[in-house]
Amino acid sequence: xxxxxxxxxxxxxxxxxxxxxxxxxxxxxxxxxxxxxxxxxxxxxxxxxxxxxxxxxxxxxxxxxxxxxxxxxxxxxxxxxxxxxxxxxxxxxxxxxxxxxxxxxxxxxxxxxxxxxxxxxxxxxxxxxxxxxxxxxxxxxxxxxxxxxxxxxxxxxxxxxxxxxxxxxxxxxxxxxxxxxxxxxxxxxxxxxxxxxxxxxxxxxxxxxxxxxxxxxxxxxxxxxxxxxxxxxxxxxxxxxxxxxxxxxxxxxxxxxxxxxxxxxxxxxxxxxxxxxxxxxxxxxxxxxxxxxxxxxxxxxxxxxxxxxxxxx
Numbered sequence: 001x002x003x004x005x006x007x008x009x010x011x012x013x014x015x016x017x018x019x020x021x022x023x024x025x026x027x028x029x030x031x032x033x034x035x036x037x038x039x040x041x042x043x044x045x046x047x048x049x050x051x052x053x054x055x056x057x058x059x060x061x062x063x064x065x066x067x068x069x070x071x072x073x074x075x076x077x078x079x080x081x082x083x084x085x086x087x088x089x090x091x092x093x094x095x096x097x098x099x100x101x102x103x104x105x106x107x108x109x110x111x112x113x114x115x116x117x118x119x120x121x122x123x124x125x126x127x128x129x130x131x132x133x134x135x136x137x138x139x140x141x142x143x144x145x146x147x148x149x150x151x152x153x154x155x156x157x158x159x160x161x162x163x164x165x166x167x168x169x170x171x172x173x174x175x176x177x178x179x180x181x182x183x184x185x186x187x188x189x190x191x192x193x194x195x196x197x198x199x200x201x202x203x204x205x206x207x208x209x210x211x212x213x214x215x216x217x218x219x220x221x222x223x224x225x226x227x228x229x230x231x232x233x234x235x236x237x238x239x240x241x242x243x244x245x246x247x248x249x250x251x252x253x254x255x256x257x258x259x260x261x262x263x264x265x266x267x268x269x270x271x272x273x274x275x276x277x278x279x280x281x282x283x284x285x286x287x288x289x290x291x292x293x294x295x296x297x298x299x300x301x302x303x304x305x306x307x308x309x310x311x312x313x
């Protein structure tokens with residue numbers, strides 16, 4: 001199973017809504033970390049995913065954004081759409097100082113099928129960490145690859161261990177991608193089970209570091225993952241040509257998108273996100289930077305869903 005890790009920003013959530021509308025056979029369980037105190041976009045995304053039967057995990061103690069650590073605000077603000085606990089799984093980010101709080105909160109709310117996200121710099125010798133990992137209510141442990149002790153602790157409790165990789169390699173500025181036509185993104189979809197994992201997770205085609213806001217780019221880059229061969233997924237970077245200033249972003253998009261369409265057609269790569277890009281080029285439309293990001297995210301989730309649909313596990 002594939003577990004895309006997304007922040008609860010507008011276009012990430014729209015990508016999930018549109019993905020939910022496309023498929024009925026889901027091999028993806030999105031993990032969402034809320035970052036905004038206004039829940040309109042999140043409520044809409046949750047409602048669509050529930051109506052389509054796309055299960056998701058919601059992080060209740062986010063560690064970035066405007067709503068960092070505000071568990072009660074999330075639970076109260078989303079109470080109506082989270083009533084059906086069979087439709088979603090509660091998730092908690094574990095650090096060295098919150099073991100007791102997580103343990104107490106899981107028990108007080110009687111949460112089941114809980115995800116624990118164990119990212120960086122954890123004291124894996126702490127008895128309180130082992131205590132929450134071994135909780136009966138906890139089903140899935142998400143860890144960075146290579147954390148063998150955490151993996152042993154999770155296996156000891158017969159938990160599903162999911163490998164989290166930071167696969168996207170961000171450049172300092174978009175024009176730098178001109179020198180990086182494409183890069184290998186992952187091959188773990190072929191090997192995770194033989195390595196003792198139950199699934200894989202990544203940040204799609206976004207950096208793991210949370211960045212809020214942005215600015216008009218001098219160069220416009222479209223990042224697109226594709227299955228280069230049966231063994232590996234690569235990410236291709238399509239960059240605009242006129243990159244001297246921030247004017248004419250619409251023209252920059254057309255330059256990058258035409259390169260993308262040529263690549264898709266010459267390699268016979270097809271999905272709904274690609275059809276959207278073709279339509280924008282054909283009609284001479286500029287959808288905006290947020291929509292471009294949404295399409296890249298949705299394409300990646302579509303791709304992983306297709307791969308896992310045909311994969312025999």
